Structures are given as structure tokens and as C-alpha cells.
Amino acid sequence: MASGSYAKKLIYQESPQTQIPPRATRPLSSVKEERETTKALPIVRPPKVVDEFEEHPLTRHLPWLRPFVVCMIIGIVSILVLLSAGVFQRSGPAQLMLSTNGQVFPIQVGGTLGAVNVWQKSNGPIPPKKNITAQTGPYSVVGKPSLSVDFMNQVLAYYHSPAAGKAQALYNDGLKYGLDPAYALDFFMHESTFGTAGVARVTLSLSNMRCVPEYPCHNEGGGYAQFNSWEQGFEAWFKLIRNLYIAQWGLVTVDQIIPVYAPSSDHNDVAGYIAALKHTVDTWHAGVVHVS
Template sequence: MTRQRSPSSSRRSLPRWRRTLQGCNTWLVFACLVVCLVSVFVWRVFFAPHPTAGTDSTPWESLLNTSLTRNPRFAAPGSTSIRGTPTITAARIDEILRLYNSPAQGTGQIWIDEGIAYDINPVYALAFFMHESNLGTNPEWSGWKEDGTSTHNVGNIICAGYSRCHGRFRDYATWQEGIHDWYRLIALEYIDQRGIHTVEDIIPVYAPEFENDVETYIGSVREYALQWSAP
């Protein structure tokens, strides 16, 4: 008689290494799926294009983009925005200029008109002029020329391709030109292009640390603006 194999003995169990490999493949597929899901999430959150104002953004998103990014008006706590209506009058500016015997006496209304036109509080423009040259009275001011006249450069704006310059700085024919160009520079190159509008953000760019004491400059502008503003 020949001995026949039982049905169970005819099936050979899989080797242990193959069972292990199958288990690893299952976990590998699962891990790949998790990685794919995480990658999609990260891309959607950080890299996918987001709606901007004027496209498919919601009304509050449009308002946020417009008012805080392109044309910011509100400063973060502890910051000082230069934007807004005048907190100083033309008469008060003229009084201050006379008090310091400034060569720019009589220009009070110009500071006000330009500030309103560019939506910049004139008290900050005057404070910049004060810090840069003591309202044009500092004998070391770079705006003085050899013939005793001045460049009328209230903010010591560097030449940077301007049509007329004196040394490193722009040279204006009148105080009105100099005052206007300061407002234009701040409005276009800082508020519009860079999206910054506070004393704390503007000054480190306007007067970099490598050639100025930035913290002193910021404190000076804030102090004069506070001192000269109407109560």
C-alpha cells in the first residue's frame, strides 16, 4: 500500500521571510499614502495661490488686503503711524520755525497742504526736518552750500538720480520743492511700494543703522511729534 498525503499536508506554508515582506509592503503603501496626504495639505496651505483683492476673495479679505497691505492706516500696538489728518496747524508750524530761527520760516501752510494731499500728518514731516538739521539751523547740516544758501532738502534725501544735487544730496530751488519731494518720497516709496507707514518701520530704511542711530532717530521723531501735536 502506498501512503497518500492528507489534504493539509499538500499545502506548503509560506516562508517566514515572504510573510514579513508582505507585511512590510502593506506598511510601505500606508506610509506613502500618509506622505502624499501631508504633502497635499502643506502645498495647499503654504504654496497654492490664494485669492487676492479684486478676484475671488471674500469681502473681508479684500478689505484686509487693501487697507492693511497696499494702503495701511493702522499701526500695531506700540507703533506710530505717520498717516492721517494734521495734528498741527500752519500757524503752529510757523511759530516753531520762528522760535528756532529756521531759514524755512513762513512755510507752515506748505507743510499742511502737502500733508493733506499725501495723507501724511505734517507733524511727522516737521519732526524729520528737526532731527535731520535742527530745522535747517545746524551749522553742520549737509544742506548748506559754499555761498551761504541751502539745498532746501528738509529730509537730507540722497541724490539717487535726481536732476540736481549738491554732493550726495538733492538740491531744490525752493523750500516748497524740498517739502513736496519729502512727502512724495515717503508716500510712493515707503507707503505704496513697501507697505510701511510707521515711524518704527520707515526710519530703519530711511536712515539705516550703518550710518545712523536708528533708535535715537525713532525716539526723536516720536517725541517732537508728540510735543508739537495739538492736545
């Protein structure tokens, strides 16, 4: 059999392509062009219907809301009235003062730790900030003794004082601190009837002095300084009046001292206290032991 280049070869003929005529319709524009020409339709919202007769949301709360607001206003006004009354009706300084280190002491003994230390750590009269004259006015506590030791002992014995017979200590303290001991005896009478009444029977204090760091504190009625003897309590009063009230604050008369010593904020009758002290010392200066 013949083979190779002489062999019969099958020849495939490609059928001629038939040309398809273009469509009769118009050509479509591209998607991009269509997007560019398309515009968003406006959003049309339905009109809101307002009901002029519709109930307000707070209307249903009015039955309790109005009384609540009125009560709040009344409460605020009442608080302001009470605060203003406490501030403006106080005739003397506040009973308490704050110290820089947070400690609080009654104004009677100085108010601040620094003021308390000035007088309680002193031993004898300290130089005053201002000159002190021997007689600065009526009922001045500054001056020489106006009562004798014997007369003061008679007073203490007459009232059955547990400090009877100790008038010499009062007299000596008066000379040491430049104060008239008649006023120390006067304070002693009006604070505790010469140690026969109240907490002074325990604290041995001439003046019912409030607690201070130097002495133990007897915790009764707010706290009072506790002394080891009547003599120690006597000198504490002289130190307090001379080295704080007079030397630091310039208070020398009964009228000046009492509003601070026994302030109305501590439920004291300041005017009555002053009048009682004056009446008592006048009675003794007249040579009468019994004070009516």
C-alpha cells in the same frame, strides 16, 4: 708572304684551373641566424643607497615657512570674522543696492533706478500695493494733519528756520499725500534743525535726501539732492515716504521707516533716532513748541 687563312695564328691556351680544396674549418652561420640567436643582456643597476639620516629638502625652509603659514591662517580667519560681523551685525538693510543697469542709489531713496523712478516721477499719491488704513498703529505717518499751520509756523520761527512762514506748504502737501505733516516737521528738526545746520542750508532739503536723477546733486558728504526752494524739498519728502516707503514697501510707522531711512550701516543710531522723533511729536501734540 703568305697571308690570309694561311698565315700563322697564335693560339693561346688557357691554363687549367686548379681546384681549391674546401677549408678545414666549419662553415660560419649567416649573420641573420646569428642575430636571431643573440639575446640582450639584462641591465643591472646598482642598488640605491638610502641614507635614513639625510636631511629633508624642506627642512632648511622651516624657520620661515612655519611662521608664514601661521600668518596666512590668522589673516584668513580675521577676514572671515570681519565679513561675518559686517553681515550679521547689521540691523537694517544695506545702504546701497545695485540696479539692473548698473546704477547705484542709497537705499534711503529706493536703491535701484526703477524704485527711484516710481516715486520721483509721480505727481500725487500712487496706488499702494496693499490697502493702507488711516491708522495702522502708534506713530503712523499716515493720517490727517495733527498740527495746525499756525502752530507749525510758531515752531519754525522759534528755531529761526530759514523756512519760517512756509508751514502752509507742509500742511497742503500733507493733505495731498495723505500724511500727517507733523512728522515732516519732525524729520526736518532732526535732520538739520529746520534747515539751520549742515548741508540743508545749501540743498534746501527737509530730509537731507541723497542724490536722485530728477534733481541736481550737491557733492558733499557723499552727495545730496539739491532743490530750488524749500517747498520743492518739502514735496520731495512727501513723495518719497508716501509713494515708496508706504505704497511700495508697506512701511507706515516711525519704527518701520527709520531702519531703512537712516540705517545703522550709515552710522546712524536707529533706536535713538526713533525715540527722538516720538518724543518730539509727543511734545508738539501737548501744545509745547520747545522740545527739551
